[in-house]
Amino acid sequence: xxxxxxxxxxxxxxxxxxxxxxxxxxxxxxxxxxxxxxxxxxxxxxxxxxxxxxxxxxxxxxxxxxxxxxxxxxxxxxxxxxxxxxxxxxxxxxxxxxxxxxxxxxxxxxxxxxxxxxxxxxxxxxxxxxxxxxxxxxxxxxxxxxxxxxxxxxxxxxxxxxxxxxxxxxxxxxxxxxxxxxxxxxxxxxxxxxxxxxxxxxxxxxxxxxxxxxxxxxxxxxxxxxxxxxxxxxxxxxxxxxxxxxxxxxxxxxxxxxxxxxxxxxxxxxxxxxxxxxxxxxxxxxxxxxxxxxxxxxxxxxxxxxxxxxxxxxxxxxxxxxxxxxxxxxxxxxxxxxxxxxxxxxxxxxxx
Numbered sequence: 001x002x003x004x005x006x007x008x009x010x011x012x013x014x015x016x017x018x019x020x021x022x023x024x025x026x027x028x029x030x031x032x033x034x035x036x037x038x039x040x041x042x043x044x045x046x047x048x049x050x051x052x053x054x055x056x057x058x059x060x061x062x063x064x065x066x067x068x069x070x071x072x073x074x075x076x077x078x079x080x081x082x083x084x085x086x087x088x089x090x091x092x093x094x095x096x097x098x099x100x101x102x103x104x105x106x107x108x109x110x111x112x113x114x115x116x117x118x119x120x121x122x123x124x125x126x127x128x129x130x131x132x133x134x135x136x137x138x139x140x141x142x143x144x145x146x147x148x149x150x151x152x153x154x155x156x157x158x159x160x161x162x163x164x165x166x167x168x169x170x171x172x173x174x175x176x177x178x179x180x181x182x183x184x185x186x187x188x189x190x191x192x193x194x195x196x197x198x199x200x201x202x203x204x205x206x207x208x209x210x211x212x213x214x215x216x217x218x219x220x221x222x223x224x225x226x227x228x229x230x231x232x233x234x235x236x237x238x239x240x241x242x243x244x245x246x247x248x249x250x251x252x253x254x255x256x257x258x259x260x261x262x263x264x265x266x267x268x269x270x271x272x273x274x275x276x277x278x279x280x281x282x283x284x285x286x287x288x289x290x291x292x293x294x295x296x297x298x299x300x301x302x303x304x305x306x307x308x309x310x311x312x313x314x315x316x317x318x319x320x321x322x323x324x325x326x327x328x329x330x331x332x333x334x335x336x337x338x339x340x341x342x343x344x345x346x347x348x349x350x351x352x
Contacts, residue, residue, distance in 0.1 A: 008227035026056040029080035031306035047109040052080035054252040057280035059084040061225035069148025078123030082113040085120035090311035099320035128161030138176035149194040149236035157188025172210040179235035204246035219247030
């Protein structure tokens with residue numbers, strides 16, 4: 001028997017404008033990534049391009065639940081998470097193009113999408129490394145006596161990394177307000193979960209071994225994500241206890257743009273079926289139409305505006321300057337950039 005999560009208190013309180021905002025943000029993420037993909041394939045940008053297309057409901061729903069003391073940190077598949085956090089398309093796109101107007105001045109590309117002003121601490125390229133940083137952020141909240149939560153996104157492939165298990169152990173021992181969000185899209189890099197992870201039917205259930213509460217969520221459903229996030233958020237803010245949540249989702253593209261085998265470890269028919277029946281943008285739009293919140297014309301306008309914003313961001317990025325070669329020596333070490341005594345003498349911890 002399925003549960004009507006739309007009637008959960010946290011969802012029943014959503015206004016018409018808030019529901020439309022959720023759809024708008026999902027379309028903005030998809031438009032940003034589609035336009036970035038077009039320019040990548042045209043040879044206008046290099047480096048990595050790892051898309052979140054198909055998983056947009058998760059970062060958007062999470063951000064909609066966050067308060068002023070909450071933070072996010074994510075894996076390498078996190079461009080949409082940065083956009084949902086509040087990063088502008090212009091600074092995000094410029095970063096992908098390696099331009100000085102990017103959020104990290106073009107130095108980081110895919111892995112430079114940090115937005116500390118929005119309490120988002122970037123996407124991390126090595127699987128599972130962000131899970132330890134999330135525990136550290138949560139420890140910081142606790143040390144400062146702030147009632148907040150750290151939302152840490154990770155993929156199904158990262159759950160087998162030792163760092164993740166060490167982080168769970170510390171999160172439980174130190175009673176840290178961190179919520180680990182396993183975005184299970186089924187394939188890690190290119191190996192199915194069934195072939196890569198020994199489980200009892202879920203990945204999140206491993207949390208029980210660390211005395212951590214866990215749950216399973218349909219990651220395509222805005223209503224279910226929000227409803228099942230609520231107790232985890234209360235646990236973090238009120239009890240300062242961690243939670244592990246596993247969200248079933250799907251990526252429509254390959255592991256990265258360079259994934260030449262995306263139709264070898266899964267069939268094209270499977271991808272098409274997922275897109276037809278499990279696309280979170282289509283599902284949420286259908287909900288809003290059924291609730292008489294939006295009609296087809298309203299949905300088309302949202303999509304049109306999102307793509308116009310993304311294309312304008314790409315034009316801005318292409319016309320932006322690159323850093324001069326001399327800048328290679330700046331933004332490496334804060335002490336040097338700010339000419340402190342430690343930066344000019346090389347002494348930081350010792351007085352002589």
